[in-house]
Amino acid sequence: MPAAVPGSARYASLVAAAVALGLLVAFFWREYRREASQRVSFVNQVSHELRTPLTNIRMYADLLESDLERMPEDESEQPKGRLKIIAEESQRLSRLIGNVLTMARQQRSGLTLKPQSAIVDDVIRDVLRQFEPALNRCQVEASFEAGAGESVSVDVDVLEQILVNLFSNVEKYAASGGVLNVASSQTVESTAITVSDSGPGIPDRQRDAIFRPFYLMSDRLVDTAGTGIGLSIARELAQLHGGDVQLVDSTAGASFEVTLKTRNTK
Amino acid sequence: MRVLLAEDDDLTRQGLAEVLQQEGYDAVQAANGSAALDCFTAQRPDFVCLAIMMPGQNGYDVCRAIRDADPDIPIIFISAKSEEIDKVVGFEIGADDFIVKPFGVREVVARIRAVTRRCIVAGKTSRQESFEIGDLTVNPDELRATRGETTLELSLRDVGILELLAQNTGKVLDRNTIFSHCWGEDYFPNSRTLDQHISQLRKRV
Numbered sequence: 001m002p003a004a005v006p007g008s009a010r011y012a013s014l015v016a017a018a019v020a021l022g023l024l025v026a027f028f029w030r031e032y033r034r035e036a037s038q039r040v041s042f043v044n045q046v047s048h049e050l051r052t053p054l055t056n057i058r059m060y061a062d063l064l065e066s067d068l069e070r071m072p073e074d075e076s077e078q079p080k081g082r083l084k085i086i087a088e089e090s091q092r093l094s095r096l097i098g099n100v101l102t103m104a105r106q107q108r109s110g111l112t113l114k115p116q117s118a119i120v121d122d123v124i125r126d127v128l129r130q131f132e133p134a135l136n137r138c139q140v141e142a143s144f145e146a147g148a149g150e151s152v153s154v155d156v157d158v159l160e161q162i163l164v165n166l167f168s169n170v171e172k173y174a175a176s177g178g179v180l181n182v183a184s185s186q187t188v189e190s191t192a193i194t195v196s197d198s199g200p201g202i203p204d205r206q207r208d209a210i211f212r213p214f215y216l217m218s219d220r221l222v223d224t225a226g227t228g229i230g231l232s233i234a235r236e237l238a239q240l241h242g243g244d245v246q247l248v249d250s251t252a253g254a255s256f257e258v259t260l261k262t263r264n265t266k
Numbered sequence: 267m268r269v270l271l272a273e274d275d276d277l278t279r280q281g282l283a284e285v286l287q288q289e290g291y292d293a294v295q296a297a298n299g300s301a302a303l304d305c306f307t308a309q310r311p312d313f314v315c316l317a318i319m320m321p322g323q324n325g326y327d328v329c330r331a332i333r334d335a336d337p338d339i340p341i342i343f344i345s346a347k348s349e350e351i352d353k354v355v356g357f358e359i360g361a362d363d364f365i366v367k368p369f370g371v372r373e374v375v376a377r378i379r380a381v382t383r384r385c386i387v388a389g390k391t392s393r394q395e396s397f398e399i400g401d402l403t404v405n406p407d408e409l410r411a412t413r414g415e416t417t418l419e420l421s422l423r424d425v426g427i428l429e430l431l432a433q434n435t436g437k438v439l440d441r442n443t444i445f446s447h448c449w450g451e452d453y454f455p456n457s458r459t460l461d462q463h464i465s466q467l468r469k470r471v
Contacts, residue, residue, distance in 0.1 A: 056275070
């Protein structure tokens, strides 16, 4: 039997080491993926579990509201006001769960668009209507300059989530300005929506950071709480739609411009 | 019109049953998949509202079994599962609509009325001629009434009350007559229920 050639032995041990390293990397990668997937799955599961009690809160608040409709107005005024707060807060919780689920979905398998034919201005009006009670309570006056009335191909859920996150920020952080101005415009290939307020604005040094996930402008507990995921999700969704969300220059407060690639469908 | 409501969460099921009853439906309740199938066989509902995640047989299994027995019956899924794939599976096995939790009562009512209209158009329940009451034209098949250019959305129960009143123009109807015609003989609402419903209907029309 011929003796092993030293070169071949070195080659064999190199291959063995490479295989062992490969197996090790594969093992750790699998473990990492399994843990990540368990984490996302846990978040997903918890978010879904929250939906049923939230449904019950909303449904029974609605039922109570219809009971109150039948009572004399002077007796029902105060309970109606309190019910409105329950309804608004449960909607806020719904939005939060929506954001968490979007993030979990993005981490798990990436997000996909589901475009349909819709009129962007109608979607904006719908979302503004949802926010009307909350904005009234915060004494924020909303105005809308409509300029995107063409029927276009757009993912309505994505657009709604972007708008909800931007309007929520005005409600949470810029209510002191008392103003929410929304304006839309359109070309044959894209739609732009500007959401402006007259609140405290965003300091220059934080202009980029606010789009990072979980970034909060203030860590102080006394300041309005938030999760810090709204703007990052809004930007992620807009980019998925071929556009972006950017903080643009404004004379007062903060002004965000949403751009989306939208194709005319008529 | 009879609706089978299968949902394992007691509060959600009872709340939805109340919404359906207010709208004028006879809601048959089931708390799990096999109870839902038993109710379906015994009660022959006009349409079905089905949760997905139920103990025992899940909503998908129940939907398949119901579809095998009746390919035309409308089925609405009501679920906390909101992924695209959940909806795709639901529609592929024959759901007609998919309501995602958390929902508001108005959304559920609007979707249930839409399914009811489709049931009527598809001939699942008998069609009715439109009729007039005062300056209001009521179209029972569409669950709508019109006055000039204005259209009003109605529930099944609203249509029943307006129909009874139109058939008895100029007559005084006692509570029992209205109850047995519009709520059914097995239902015993208190007089306040009727007063409140009439008062709300009056406000709307």
